[in-house]
Amino acid sequence: MKELQTDYALEHTIPYENYVSPQIFEKEKKKIFQSSWILAGHMSQVEKAGDFFTFDIADQPIIISKGKNNELNAFYNICPHRGTIVEKSECGNKKVFTCTYHGWTFHLNGKLNKAPNFTTNEIGNHSCMTKVKLEVFQSMIFINLNPDARPMAETYGDFMASLEKYTFLDSLKKIRVTQRVIDANWKAVVDNYLECDHCKIAHPEFSKTFDMKNYHIDLHANFSCQYSELTNKSKEDQGDHANFYWVWPNLMVSIYPGKEGNMTTSQILPLSADKTLAIYSYYFKSDEISEEQEELIRFVDQVREEDFDLVELLQKGFHTNAFKYGVYSPTEYAMKYFHNLYENAINGQ
Ligand code: FES
Ligand SMILES: [Fe+2]
Known part of the structure; x- marks a missing residue:
């Protein structure tokens, strides 16, 4: 483990109250998840016109669809008639979306097609499902629920x-x-990802696979990157190591260049103050997963399961009266950086 922090002084983490309070969670939904760029999916999920998938972020249901002219659309999965969820499936291919309450139908871009219980289609703002900002970067589809959001490149240009x-x-x-x-x-899930002090104890296989004496966690604007060489790699093969990125606020992207490059993403999606849905996606060049790739999936899943058992134990501690804060070790600087971004977001306008 490389200790980059030379000016270390003992400091408190953010208060544990922030990990249990429903009121703070409500604030996070608005100030973080409904106003940051969030990974929703991947272009390979919407290859043909009519392909769509649904995605929920902080209680907001969204549809991403590919329209007739192959344009990509993102809008709230909410019927503008009375507010029902329109599309109930996770993914599919459709010509129109149909609301099952009063039968309104919508084009693939969210615009009203037919409103059978109205005599006109001229119903102002209610003639379209509400649009959501969308950007595609390296085939990853990001959305931002803030209609005034700045382009992704302004926050994530370095990433x-x-x-x-x-x-x-x-x-x-x-x-x-x-x-x-x-x-x-x-x-707690993000905190766990951003330090590797626990790796030797909690991840014996990971610690054997990577050179833990030269494990790096580099900080950059709104993201971090962790890497180390494989312990069994020849000198000539060194350099094209895997990079494990964390991207503010809730995304992890691991890129394995190797012979045939591949990638994994983890979307850390909050459900409540003490429940989180983690979605792991594996991206390869071909549909056929080789044995080597299966082995990689098994390895990654095992490390994650080890981590989740730890964070669930930690969550139990947040609820007790024993301590109000934790303290950072010198090598937990990336977690501290995350907490700084968090406090700025929560306390900002
Ligand atoms: S709520 Fe959708 S058609 Fe009435
Ligand atoms: Fe871990």
């Missing part, structure tokens, strides 16, 4: 630039998805 070297990213397809509901606050 986007650091992925430019991976020319294979646009040729990947989302091949497998697994998910787990974790009984812990979403920040």
